[in-house]
Amino acid sequence: MPLFDHLGITVDDLARGITQFDPVMQALGFTRVDAENSVSWQRDDETELILFPAREADTGRHRHGHIGWQHLAFALDSQTEVDRLHAIAVDAGWTVVREPKLYPRFNDRYYASFVEDDSGIRIEFMHNPPRKNAGG
Template identity: 30%
Template sequence: MIDHIGFAVSDLARARAFYEAALAPLGIAVLMEVTEAMTGGNGAHIGFGRDGKPFFWIGNGKPASNSTHVAFAVPDQAGVDAFHKAALAAGGRDNGGPGLRPEYHPDYYGAFVLDPDGNNIEAVCHGEGAA
């Protein structure tokens, strides 16, 4: 199952205004803002969603990160770890090893890899099976 998806935009403020207006009739609103400092210098990002869960992200990442981002929901940390190991063995490049990301929320456990085209692929669990 897809947990969330995101992509780069050229003007974050303009894109925010567009998506706030366009998604409002769907009950989707800004739920989270991530600063450039929180991403380790990989740009600022805005998460849209509903019911407390951001699932659509836009960001103004640096050119190397101007790729699509897809996160797959997995049931536990072992699944995140297995994804990361398998993706690296298949030729992916590490973009953030398995671990807690408390800057997103206290139980966020994820791992990131870049696929052969530079897309940022993630596996994430939200506390289920947390060690």
């Protein structure tokens, strides 16, 4: 059983949210399921990400650093995959917050990029391989 069952995210414009999230989620191996007034992406019948439209129009973008959502990190198998997902997101209209690069402040293996959608929702693509054993 997964630790997180699902994550629901509210966006300003559902149609635009689908345009931005769908290529990324499909590239991550999720299957899209449309519902009335929402859309979700599911993987392995265990994990689900759901987009909902805002209940009130023009409530403003999410503001990174304020109380609430900060970002969601997707762990990937390689730096190449980080670069690939970053490019897919940018092509889908996400704004680059930080280009793919190493983050030695986390550790010498941590490679990541950060992007933000039109609603201010931030995601990270990251690769953090285990430290190699000194003895083997």
